[in-house]
Amino acid sequence: xxxxxxxxxxxxxxxxxxxxxxxxxxxxxxxxITMFMSVELMLNAVNLSFVALxxxxxxxxGLVLAFFVMVVAAAEAAxxxxxxxxxxxxxxxxxxxxxxxxxx
Amino acid sequence: xxQLWLIPLFPLAGFLANGLLxxxxxxxVVTAIAVGAVAASFLWTLKVLGALWPLEEPHLERxxxxxxxxxxxxxxxxxxxxxxxxxxxxxxxVGLLIHIYSVGYMAHEGGYYRFFSYLNLFMFFMLTLVLAxxxxxxxxxxxxxxxxxxxxxxxxxxxxxATNAGNKAFIVNRxxxxxxxxxxxxxxxxxGSLDFTRVFGAVSERPAEEGLGRLAVxxxxxxxxxxxxxxxxxxxxxxxxxxxxxxxxxxxIHAATMVTAGVxxxxxxxxxxxxxxxxxxxxxxxxxxxxxxxxxxGMTQFDIKKVFAYSTISQLxxxxxxxxxxxxxxxxxxxxxxxxxxALLFLGAGSVIHALGEQDLRKMGGxxxxxxxxxxxxxxxGLSISGVPxxxxxxxxxxxxxxxxxxxxxxxxxxxxxxxxxxxxxxxxIFLTFFGEPRGWEHAHESPPVMTLPLxxxxxxxxxxxxxxxxxxLAPLFPEVEAGHDARLVAISVGAGLGGIALAWLFYVAxxxxxxxxxxxxxxxxxxVYNKYFVDEVYQAAFLRPVVEGSRRLLWRxxxxxxxxxxxxxxxxRACSIGGVLRLIQSGNIRSYATWVLLGSVVTLLAVGLxxxxx
Numbered sequence: 001x002x003x004x005x006x007x008x009x010x011x012x013x014x015x016x017x018x019x020x021x022x023x024x025x026x027x028x029x030x031x032x033i034t035m036f037m038s039v040e041l042m043l044n045a046v047n048l049s050f051v052a053l054x055x056x057x058x059x060x061x062g063l064v065l066a067f068f069v070m071v072v073a074a075a076e077a078a079x080x081x082x083x084x085x086x087x088x089x090x091x092x093x094x095x096x097x098x099x100x101x102x103x104x
Numbered sequence: 105x106x107q108l109w110l111i112p113l114f115p116l117a118g119f120l121a122n123g124l125l126x127x128x129x130x131x132x133v134v135t136a137i138a139v140g141a142v143a144a145s146f147l148w149t150l151k152v153l154g155a156l157w158p159l160e161e162p163h164l165e166r167x168x169x170x171x172x173x174x175x176x177x178x179x180x181x182x183x184x185x186x187x188x189x190x191x192x193x194x195x196x197x198v199g200l201l202i203h204i205y206s207v208g209y210m211a212h213e214g215g216y217y218r219f220f221s222y223l224n225l226f227m228f229f230m231l232t233l234v235l236a237x238x239x240x241x242x243x244x245x246x247x248x249x250x251x252x253x254x255x256x257x258x259x260x261x262x263x264x265x266a267t268n269a270g271n272k273a274f275i276v277n278r279x280x281x282x283x284x285x286x287x288x289x290x291x292x293x294x295x296g297s298l299d300f301t302r303v304f305g306a307v308s309e310r311p312a313e314e315g316l317g318r319l320a321v322x323x324x325x326x327x328x329x330x331x332x333x334x335x336x337x338x339x340x341x342x343x344x345x346x347x348x349x350x351x352x353x354x355x356x357i358h359a360a361t362m363v364t365a366g367v368x369x370x371x372x373x374x375x376x377x378x379x380x381x382x383x384x385x386x387x388x389x390x391x392x393x394x395x396x397x398x399x400x401x402g403m404t405q406f407d408i409k410k411v412f413a414y415s416t417i418s419q420l421x422x423x424x425x426x427x428x429x430x431x432x433x434x435x436x437x438x439x440x441x442x443x444x445x446x447a448l449l450f451l452g453a454g455s456v457i458h459a460l461g462e463q464d465l466r467k468m469g470g471x472x473x474x475x476x477x478x479x480x481x482x483x484x485x486g487l488s489i490s491g492v493p494x495x496x497x498x499x500x501x502x503x504x505x506x507x508x509x510x511x512x513x514x515x516x517x518x519x520x521x522x523x524x525x526x527x528x529x530x531x532x533x534i535f536l537t538f539f540g541e542p543r544g545w546e547h548a549h550e551s552p553p554v555m556t557l558p559l560x561x562x563x564x565x566x567x568x569x570x571x572x573x574x575x576x577x578l579a580p581l582f583p584e585v586e587a588g589h590d591a592r593l594v595a596i597s598v599g600a601g602l603g604g605i606a607l608a609w610l611f612y613v614a615x616x617x618x619x620x621x622x623x624x625x626x627x628x629x630x631x632x633v634y635n636k637y638f639v640d641e642v643y644q645a646a647f648l649r650p651v652v653e654g655s656r657r658l659l660w661r662x663x664x665x666x667x668x669x670x671x672x673x674x675x676x677x678r679a680c681s682i683g684g685v686l687r688l689i690q691s692g693n694i695r696s697y698a699t700w701v702l703l704g705s706v707v708t709l710l711a712v713g714l715x716x717x718x719x
Contacts, residue, residue: 027698035694096694096695100691
């Protein structure tokens with residue numbers, strides 16, 4: 001429908017593929033940083049769907065939500081990376097299976 | 105208006121001042137406030153009585169409405185008639201003397217200010233009780249004096265026996281007060297008011313009841329209240345234990361004033377009793393039996409205060425006997441004279457205890473020369489209580505016995521026998537204390553003037569107190585008594601009193617050792633009386649043990665621990681076991697969490713989709 005001729009469904013399929021990749025990466029990988037990146041991938045997959053649908057429907061809500069997600073992702077990156085850094089300092093390891101209990 | 109409210113207000117102010125600030129000021133200031141407050145009450149009483157003399161009509165003062173709810177209107181009303189005037193004189197007059205005496209007796213005790221603030225509080229409640237113009241205000245005073253009695257019995261609260269005795273007095277009185285409050289409720293139900301004038305006016309318009317009608321039930325319930333407060337059978341057991349309190353307390357509360365509140369209340373309700381002969385007969389029988397049994401116990405005790413405690417119970421029985429035989433005036437007359445000689449007996453005993461630091465009669469003896477004032481004043485009290493002619497006790501006791509004879513001759517004979525026993529146990533105590541050789545004490549000293557002066561004043565009153573004929577003065581208030589004056593009966597009862605004294609002389613002065621031999625010969629009978637008929641033990645087995653054991657086994661172990669705690673614990677342990685299952689989800693493994701999240705969102709999306717969501 002758009003002038004460029006790329007159909008909406010392509011964007012949505014790309015978003016779904018990115019989300020599944022992100023989810024699979026989060027579930028299957030053990031390195032915390034990789035898992036963190038997977039989360040970012042999922043967030044951006046959702047963002048892509050938002051923007052595409054907003055453009056398709058001619059409404060601004062989706063764009064606004066996309067910006068919110070970006071802000072949250074930025075904040076999450078700051079906090080999350082700080083936590084990861086601390087975990088690494090305390091345990092000298094970034095394997096998620098070794099971080100099971102809150103104590104010690 | 106005569107400002108009657110000032111009479112109880114002075115001691116209340118004294119209580120507040122000493123209770124709040126007494127710890128910070130010197131003993132001298134505490135003394136001035138406490139004694140001054142009672143003296144002010146006494147003087148104001150005299151002023152009011154002087155202004156209203158000869159007080160032929162009751163004087164009523166209404167101040168404000170205390171309780172107003174629907175039909176109920178209860179005012180803070182005070183009334184003064186001849187009956188309450190007699191009580192006022194006893195309470196403020198004897199109270200003042202005992203306050204002065206306490207200054208010396210308590211001089212070296214800790215908690216001096218506490219003692220006097222309690223004593224002032226007691227005066228406030230007692231004066232409220234006496235001046236009240238309705239049943240509820242009387243009940244306030246009634247409960248208040250009970251509270252002060254409890255506080256003062258347990259004054260030496262570090263002694264376990266003292267706190268136990270205080271608890272016993274309080275709890276036994278609850279039993280009586282339960283009856284009293286039921287009576288008040290019934291009175292309100294029947295007459296729609298609690299004002300004395302309205303209730304008694306309504307009663308006097310009713311015909312006298314033959315059997316057990318509404319008035320008789322009210323009268324019997326009032327009697328239950330009176331047996332608690334005035335230590336009559338079956339609720340007398342608290343009074344002997346109450347001797348744990350300081351001796352001035354025994355004199356003021358447990359001899360002269362508070363314990364006579366029951367007699368006052370019965371006399372106040374004389375109209376009800378006259379209209380319910382069944383209840384009146386019960387008053388007489390309870391009084392006579394109490395007088396007799398308490399006197400027998402009094403003859404065997406060795407603690408000087410216990411002897412006088414049983415004597416008090418016995419004399420209170422006389423007062424009930426007087427009231428119960430219709431001679432309400434004679435009962436109050438005996439209350440009046442008894443206040444003097446019994447307060448004196450206790451204060452004298454206190455003086456002896458103060459001199460020796462010992463209460464056991466077996467360890468006294470020969471004190472006559474060391475403490476002459478105490479001896480002579482106690483002798484006056486002893487003669488008076490024994491009814492020796494021309495002393496105060498003679499007039500009042502004879503009037504009661506004559507009324508008893510008119511009512512039923514057997515009551516007279518039992519009362520006369522009791523009079524003989526009374527004389528015996530009082531003089532037994534006096535002889536054991538003051539005659540013979542010293543038994544186990546070395547240093548004794550006469551009490552200071554602040555103690556002996558009240559003794560002397562009470563000794564004078566014990567002798568001349570009977571020349572003010574209370575009974576005749578109160579006659580207009582009560583129904584007429586038609587007791588003739590029979591010189592022969594008077595001679596017999598006087599002879600009984602003198603015989604009792606002579607017997608005591610024989611046993612304890614002339615032939616020492618005879619008492620022990622007689623006691624040994626009486627064997628089981630003596631031991632029964634010496635152990636107070638095992639009444640405490642019987643009550644223990646019949647009432648206390650079932651309550652305690654029932655509470656322990658049924659209420660505590662079964663209901664509380666078994667059911668209530670069990671239910672709570674069961675809920676708790678179920679929550680734990682459910683939690684134990686749920687806890688397995690919280691593995692700490694982030695990937696399993698993520699799997700749950702993913703599954704959850706898939707299920708949610710499916711549910712929304714299947715439910716036809718998303719428009």
